Amino acid sequence: xxxxxxxxxxxxxxxxxxxxxxxxxxxxxxxxxxxxxxxxxxxxxxxxxxxxxxxxxxxxxxxxxxxxxxxxxxxxxxxxxxxxxxxxxxxxxxxxxxxxxxxxxxxxxxxxxxxxxxxxxxxxxxxxxxxxxxxxxxxxxxxxxxxxxxxxxxxxxxxxxxxxxxxxxxxxxxxxxxxxxxxxxxxxxxxxxxxxxxxxxxxxxxxxxxxxxxxxxxxxxxxxxxxxxxxxxxxxxxxxxxxxxxxxxxxxxxxxxxxxxxxxxxxxxxxxxxxxxxxxxxxxxxxxxxxxxxxxxxxxxxxxxxxxxxxxxxxxxxxxxxxxxxxxxxxxxxxxxxxxxxxxxxxxxxxxxxxxxxxxxxxxxxxxxxxxxxxxxxxxxxxxxxxxxxxxxxxxxxxxxxxxxxxxxxxxxxxxxxx
Amino acid sequence: xxxxxxxxxxxxxxxxxxxxxxxxxxxxxxxxxxxxxxxxxxxxxxxxxxxxxxxxxxxxxxxxxxxxxxxxxxxxxxxxxxxxxxxxxxxxxxxxxxxxxxxxxxxxxxxxxxxxxxxxxxxxxxxxxxxxxxxxxxxxxxxxxxxxxxxxxxxxxxxxxxxxxxxxxxxxxxxxxxxxxxxxxxxxxxxxxxxxxxxxxxxxxxxxxxxxxxxxxxxxxxxxxxxxxxxxxxxxxxxxxxxxxxxxxxxxxxxxxxxxxxxxxxxxxxxxxxxxxxxxxxxxxxxxxxxxxxxxxxxxxxxx
Numbered sequence: 001x002x003x004x005x006x007x008x009x010x011x012x013x014x015x016x017x018x019x020x021x022x023x024x025x026x027x028x029x030x031x032x033x034x035x036x037x038x039x040x041x042x043x044x045x046x047x048x049x050x051x052x053x054x055x056x057x058x059x060x061x062x063x064x065x066x067x068x069x070x071x072x073x074x075x076x077x078x079x080x081x082x083x084x085x086x087x088x089x090x091x092x093x094x095x096x097x098x099x100x101x102x103x104x105x106x107x108x109x110x111x112x113x114x115x116x117x118x119x120x121x122x123x124x125x126x127x128x129x130x131x132x133x134x135x136x137x138x139x140x141x142x143x144x145x146x147x148x149x150x151x152x153x154x155x156x157x158x159x160x161x162x163x164x165x166x167x168x169x170x171x172x173x174x175x176x177x178x179x180x181x182x183x184x185x186x187x188x189x190x191x192x193x194x195x196x197x198x199x200x201x202x203x204x205x206x207x208x209x210x211x212x213x214x215x216x217x218x219x220x221x222x223x224x225x226x227x228x229x230x231x232x233x234x235x236x237x238x239x240x241x242x243x244x245x246x247x248x249x250x251x252x253x254x255x256x257x258x259x260x261x262x263x264x265x266x267x268x269x270x271x272x273x274x275x276x277x278x279x280x281x282x283x284x285x286x287x288x289x290x291x292x293x294x295x296x297x298x299x300x301x302x303x304x305x306x307x308x309x310x311x312x313x314x315x316x317x318x319x320x321x322x323x324x325x326x327x328x329x330x331x332x333x334x335x336x337x338x339x340x341x342x343x344x345x346x347x348x349x350x351x352x353x354x355x356x357x358x359x360x361x362x363x364x365x366x367x368x369x370x371x372x373x374x375x376x377x378x379x380x381x382x383x384x385x386x387x388x389x390x391x392x393x394x395x396x397x398x399x400x401x402x403x404x405x406x407x408x409x410x411x412x413x414x415x416x417x418x419x
Numbered sequence: 420x421x422x423x424x425x426x427x428x429x430x431x432x433x434x435x436x437x438x439x440x441x442x443x444x445x446x447x448x449x450x451x452x453x454x455x456x457x458x459x460x461x462x463x464x465x466x467x468x469x470x471x472x473x474x475x476x477x478x479x480x481x482x483x484x485x486x487x488x489x490x491x492x493x494x495x496x497x498x499x500x501x502x503x504x505x506x507x508x509x510x511x512x513x514x515x516x517x518x519x520x521x522x523x524x525x526x527x528x529x530x531x532x533x534x535x536x537x538x539x540x541x542x543x544x545x546x547x548x549x550x551x552x553x554x555x556x557x558x559x560x561x562x563x564x565x566x567x568x569x570x571x572x573x574x575x576x577x578x579x580x581x582x583x584x585x586x587x588x589x590x591x592x593x594x595x596x597x598x599x600x601x602x603x604x605x606x607x608x609x610x611x612x613x614x615x616x617x618x619x620x621x622x623x624x625x626x627x628x629x630x631x632x633x634x635x636x637x638x639x640x641x642x643x644x645x646x647x648x649x650x651x652x653x654x655x656x657x658x659x660x661x662x663x664x665x666x667x668x669x670x671x672x673x674x675x676x677x678x679x680x681x682x683x684x685x686x687x688x689x690x691x692x693x694x695x696x697x698x699x700x701x702x703x704x705x706x707x708x709x710x711x712x713x714x715x716x717x718x719x720x721x722x723x
Binding site for chain 2: 070071074075077078079080093096097100101102190191244246247248249253254259311312383384385388391392395396399
């Protein structure tokens with residue numbers, strides 16, 4: 001009798017356990033979202049809203065330091081272990097993942113999100129050969145941070161009533177700055193594909209890839225002109241300071257010491273300046289990149305973080321829902337409040353105070369970025385080989401005096417064929 | 420009952436034989452899972468093309484010796500081999516010679532002073548490579564470096580030590596020799612102290628001067644210690660990665676790009692895991708050959 005009673009208790013316990021297990025499985029789905037530093041802060045702040053809208057779903061945000069993030073994501077995707085459901089990607093290296101087939105093509109995303117709601121360059125950033133592989137967060141295009149006290153008198157002396165908007169005007173002003181201040185007017189990064197591409201190649205109308213994406217185009221006449229200018233600013237006009245991040249370290253020291261009067265970076269650099277050089281409050285101003293011909297179409301290309309779903313992600317449907325959720329205007333507006341980056345989603349702008357004046361800079365930085373975003377194009381997604389080859393070409397031209405056409409042809413030759 | 424006893428005895432005999440293996444098995448299981456399998460897989464990958472992102476199938480396709488053939492036509496790999504070779508040869512020869520000299524000097528000074536100097540010279544060995552590299556960047560920086568400031572004060576021109584293709588490799592080599600000197604000297608010094616004093620007395624009686632003592636007594640008897648210092652040094656230098664990545668990033672123009680750094684770029688930047696594995700296999704083979712040659716050159720018994 002006692003044996004039957006024991007069996008009965010066990011049977012009930014087993015049924016309960018099964019039932020609880022089933023309930024748990026149904027109710028406790030966890031989606032993991034990976035982000036680096038600032039994007040992780042934002043993802044952390046928005047996850048509650050998604051969880052409320054999806055009872056039983058938990059969003060786990062994993063935060064990485066930026067430097068370690070690329071290795072972490074490549075290792076996870078390659079091993080297939082611990083793959084996040086949503087991954088924050090940097091367009092600097094997202095291209096290789098897309099071309100390797102590591103990300104889910106978001107073929108029906110336009111049923112849920114309207115590309116017209118986004119700044120064109122921002123939406124295009126996550127696309128490759130006409131297919132969308134992610135959704136954008138913010139716009140990150142190069143601006144020129146310049147010293148007011150050096151440039152304003154020079155602009156006046158040059159007889160201009162505006163900050164230079166083409167190469168000719170800039171060189172004229174930069175020469176005056178250099179002469180008056182006794183230090184270079186602008187800092188240029190040595191061997192840096194990104195600076196050259198963003199602020200020089202694009203304004204000159206050049207491209208990295210051919211229109212159909214099957215070949216390289218960065219040895220075009222426009223590219224040669226852009227690279228020649230990059231070199232000439234230092235070697236011919238004497239207005240540039242060439243800076244190698246690998247060997248010279250952080251250029252902040254040069255800015256703080258007053259050894260150079262301008263630097264090119266995304267709008268996020270205002271925060272860097274503020275934290276590293278608080279004593280320079282009010283000394284800095286910002287302008288769109290000043291290079292290219294007078295009739296240039298774009299002044300820069302935009303990068304910025306984007307969010308994608310790895311092919312090996314476990315909860316792809318929920319991950320898709322999460323992407324759609326984060327691109328709701330009210331949600332995306334908080335990206336500006338928390339990170340400071342202006343969202344690519346233009347309909348989000350009205351939900352935040354873009355007109356707020358950045359106290360350090362003394363300008364409404366968010367509004368300026370939003371306004372200037374009309375003149376940017378989406379960054380073409382480079383491959384790591386291409387970045388290396390272009391870095392080498394830039395070094396050869398700027399430091400070794402090699403002919404730009406020759407250097408760029410060699411760089412194209414060094415890149416693997418595209419499919 | 421009799422059967423039970425027999426079975427128990429048989430089991431006892433089996434257990435007696437098995438027990439040692441059972442007790443050491445945790446190590447071997449760990450070794451198999453975390454070393455043997457990854458190493459074997461890496462060797463296999465050297466002969467395969469692998470797209471790890473493919474979800475259907477393994478993404479692996481056997482390509483035979485293709486990667487290895489490709490390696491020896493790859494100018495960047497050959498350059499990295501040359502860079503690694505120069506670093507290894509120069510650091511080993513100059514570094515070991517300096518370490519022997521330093522050890523002999525430290526052995527000659529009074530013990531208290533020797534202790535202080537040993538601690539000072541050993542300090543870089545217990546300092547993080549990140550800190551060491553940062554210090555050397557401060558010294559060698561073109562714009563704000565101490566070395567250039569000194570040169571300028573002496574009326575000489577500044578030089579871009581780390582950013583110039585002609586000097587970057589040598590700047591790296593100087594840093595490597597400096598950071599490894601204390602460790603090597605300490606090991607060599609322990610070898611020096613194990614040489615019996617009578618041998619020096621006998622050499623003196625035979626009319627040997629300081630140089631002869633060093634050449635005919637010290638150096639031959641240091642052979643086992645030198646074998647250790649040189650072999651471990653060569654293995655470290657052939658796989659050199661972190662100091663290069665931190666000091667120059669392999670630039671300018673790949674002039675400081677070592678094989679290990681190139682391997683890293685192939686795997687994690689270009690995602691060419693098969694090709695990177697072929698580089699790893701080749702590097703391991705080079706290490707084996709170098710260690711074997713060392714053993715042949717420095718190896719053998721030393722009798723006092």
